[in-house]
Amino acid sequence: MFAHITARHAAEALHAANPWSAPSIVHDSVQTSWALADHPRDRLVQDLAEPAAKHDRVHGTNTEDTGVWHIAIGGITDIADLDDGECAAITHDVAAAAGFHDGDRPTTRWVAARSRQDHTLHLIASTVGNNDEPLRVETEHVHHVCREIETRIHDQNHAPLEHIGADDLDHEAVVIRDNPELGIAHTLGADNLAELILSKTGFRSADLGAGFRAWRTPYGAGPEQRAHIASTALDLLSAVGYRVSIQTSLLTNPRPDHDIGRAERRIADLTEQLDFCFDADDVAEATTEIDATLRRTTEFTRALSAWSDQRLDDGAYSARLAEAATLLDRAAAIINRDPAEAPAPRPSHMVTRAATTSTTARPGPATTPAASAPLPAGEPPLRRTR
Structure with a gap:
């Protein structure tokens, strides 16, 4: 130049x-x-x-x-x-x-x-x-x-790929990383639809070598502009179902809860499905999904425990997190038990004695309650006793 x-x-x-x-x-x-x-x-x-x-x-x-x-x-x-x-x-x-x-x-x-x-x-x-x-x-x-x-x-x-996080990419995963020293953000792992979205949000194609198709923010984009471009791409990519791994520094707002919201809705669906489960095998499909969520939560809790011990030097907090991870493990084991351990389901025709009493009693003739006479002025209401 x-x-x-x-x-x-x-x-x-x-x-x-x-x-x-x-x-x-x-x-x-x-x-x-x-x-x-x-x-x-x-x-x-x-x-x-x-x-x-x-x-x-x-x-x-x-x-x-x-x-x-x-x-x-x-x-x-x-x-x-x-x-x-x-x-x-x-x-x-x-x-x-x-x-x-x-x-x-x-x-x-x-x-x-x-x-x-x-x-x-x-x-x-x-x-x-x-x-x-x-x-x-x-x-x-x-x-x-x-x-x-x-x-x-x-x-x-020619940013080094190890700074991008390009491992284990597939057609549904997109990685967005920022490099403040070079003044650029890169994106990897896009298929044709994701590439169209990235180009519309401000990224442009860049060749980083090693067979990866990469996208980069424009030359001269400052931290705020890079964050705006990356956050816009995150919103659109997540909305159409891509798994997006984005660096926290590139978020202009708290991360949209596309994934969290999807998980919450799924748990709500599974809760409703319990009404249609009649044996342990039916419910096992639902508990398997819940078990996976609990396992991920357990892994995060253990990682947070190790981080707090190393970075914050807070042994008490780290110990409580480790205990919480153990409790989550136990909860997962209880929820996701082997269907073979479940007792035989109750026959659908069986009812309890209380139910029999309340449902087999012959109803009496319908009566219309008589209107009670008004109390004299100043008289306290009568108390009924057995």
């Missing part, structure tokens, strides 16, 4: 041999408001050249032919795959190195454009800053930042 830096006429910097090959604007620091019918190129040239022209009128100089800085950036890795937002992020970094802006505050008028014909990016900035002083460009610093960007993009595209 390299940068070619010159001071030239604004019209030359935005020149294109053919209208269809003209660079498209990806950033405009002055938020120029123009429509295509208003000859935007001419308006943009005028806006960029105006500070230098004003400076010439005040100081009696003539810098029209060098009224703007033009930085052409080439040799960008996979530039054809970059969207306009990523191109804007690259030009933003280079513009900061050139001194065109300080943080979010522009120090001069500048725009960034991309040329899809020759795969280059262009920064055009007024040579006179917003303080009406000539603006100098530190060319060596610009070249240094270009090399840093190239290295960063390379590192992002």
